[in-house]
Amino acid sequence: MAKLILVRHGQSTWNAANRFTGWVDVPLNHVGRQEAMEAAKKISSYQIDLCFTSLLVRALETTAICLTECDGACSGKSPVFKHDTDDPSWHGWDHYSGGKSKEVPIFMSPDLDERYYGELQGFNKAEMAQKVGKDIVHQWRRSFSVRPPKGESLEDTAARTIPFFQNRILPYLKQGDNVLVSAHGNSLRSIIMYLDHLSQEEVPNLELATGIPIVYDIDEGGKFTKKTVLK
Numbered sequence: 506m507a508k509l510i511l512v513r514h515g516q517s518t519w520n521a522a523n524r525f526t527g528w529v530d531v532p533l534n535h536v537g538r539q540e541a542m543e544a545a546k547k548i549s550s551y552q553i554d555l556c557f558t559s560l561l562v563r564a565l566e567t568t569a570i571c572l573t574e575c576d577g578a579c580s581g582k583s584p585v586f587k588h589d590t591d592d593p594s595w596h597g598w599d600h601y602s603g604g605k606s607k608e609v610p611i612f613m614s615p616d617l618d619e620r621y622y623g624e625l626q627g628f629n630k631a632e633m634a635q636k637v638g639k640d641i642v643h644q645w646r647r648s649f650s651v652r653p654p655k656g657e658s659l660e661d662t663a664a665r666t667i668p669f670f671q672n673r674i675l676p677y678l679k680q681g682d683n684v685l686v687s688a689h690g691n692s693l694r695s696i697i698m699y700l701d702h703l704s705q706e707e708v709p710n711l712e713l714a715t716g717i718p719i720v721y722d723i724d725e726g727g728k729f730t731k732k733t734v735l736k
């Protein structure tokens with residue numbers, strides 16, 4: 506029985522300022538780092554075999570804190586961020602060989618990045634609601650198929666996150682590995698929509714808190730048998 510642990514990054518500076526963030530690469534604030542430390546404690550009994558994260562620093566920081574701020578999660582192994590060794594500007598792996606017994610590899614992918622918020626990025630959410638109306642802003646933020654101006658809908662986001670989940674993450678779960686995924690409110694909402702079989706009408710009500718791990722049990726056939734929210 507494998508575990509899939511999904512965690513939305515801790516509070517970022519722009520979560521705290523109530524600004525549309527999307528692909529703007531803002532870091533965690535103090536509260537976010539504390540939340541990530543709490544998440545680390547909550548997942549410490551799971552013995553994580555590998556990790557996937559987006560490329561955005563708030564998810565990378567959350568990953569690093571989750572895998573270093575508790576004794577259990579890495580079972581004495583080193584967490585190692587895996588960069589693209591085909592990139593000619595990359596250097597550094599020549600004299601290191603890792604492997605499952607020594608490290609917890611962390612794979613980074615833009616497919617797990619937050620939904621792109623287009624022209625809304627940087628604007629305050631409450632001020633935008635006053636300007637264009639609460640209902641329109643709610644549609645932009647939570648509907649499945651409505652796109653924010655020049656941005657991605659949740660449907661667009663799902664078109665990259667779900668194939669990534671099926672092709673890159675699920676094979677590890679099927680072979681019994683425990684996998685941590687550190688990502689974002691909407692990239693994770695799209696994955697949870699798929700895992701929980703939520704309809705387009707149900708998904709607007711799905712909200713994810715920062716830094717709260719969600720654990721799924723998966724059997725050998727890749728069937729999801731249980732979901733636990735570690736509040």
Ligand SMILES: O=C(O)[C@@H](CO)OP(=O)(O)O
Binds near residue numbers: 520524526527528691
């Ligand atoms: O601004 C964003 O990128 C996201 C997540 O913080 O916001 P929302 O919850 O409004 O989709």
